[in-house]
Amino acid sequence: MMKPCKQNLVQHRAYWRLIPLLEASGRMQMAIDKWLLEQHQLGLHPPTLRFYTWSPVAISLGYHQSKFPSHWQQITWKGEPVELVRRTTGGRAVLHQGDLTYAVITSGFNGSRTQVYQQLCKFLIEGWKSLGIELQYGEAGRGYIHNPNCFGTATGADLVLADGNKLIGSAQLKRGKAVLQHGSIRLAPDKELFGRVFETEVFQPINLPLIEPTAVIEALTTAASNCFNVQLEVQPLSVREWEAISSFL
DSSP, X not given: OOOTTOOOOOSSOEEEEEEEEEEEOHHHHHHHHHHHHHHHHTTSSOOEEEEEEESSOEEEEOTTOOOOOGGGGGOEETTEEOEEEEOSSOSOBEEESSEEEEEEEEEOOOSXXXXXXXXXXXXXXXXXXXXXXXXXXXXXXXXXXXXXBGGGSOOTTSEEOTTSOEEEEEEEEEETTEEEEEEEEESSOOHHHHHHHHTOXXXXXOOOOOOOHXXXXXXXXXXXXXXXXXXXXXXXXXXXXXXXXXXXX
């Protein structure tokens, strides 16, 4: 089991790939995550960390989420339809607007699903701590499953601010020893769009100082390197990889 956030003095650290920030459609982003997980499971690709945004704005549905409001198929944002996308991971619907998504594809973590969540979330906690923001795990009870909005409640797999407001919602998929964990980090959600999607006037604004996404990525990347004791090497997706990923669309 990996020990988080303890520097190892051994000269050679394990290698992880860092894919630069990527903006693309939800379907493409989910195809990339799925392809990376398959390649890692087959032993053809190293552990990977990446960050991405969704364009156009999208609502991602959990893999087993069979019911959702019919009006979601007609919602538009700034003149473009809001895309409905199915994740390979579980959980409830997430509105991807004004957020930053992280994805970790790796292996070698042992324990229950919750324990693996918390081992992988350690870099999120440490990264935000370096920015002056303290996070803790959520404590939602069993009733959370009836809420279609992922950010309406916070479970033990989610991270909340000191005021209890949820900042990061994560979901996980395991394939053998390989695991994909990705999650949405709320940075600048739009109140009006949120209200139209989830048909509610209840909107909890994110109480954060003004922090640019690039600063968040830098802090989280540094924390991941330290927590997992790895050397992150920046490597964009190649033309050949894009061609392989297209088969997962």
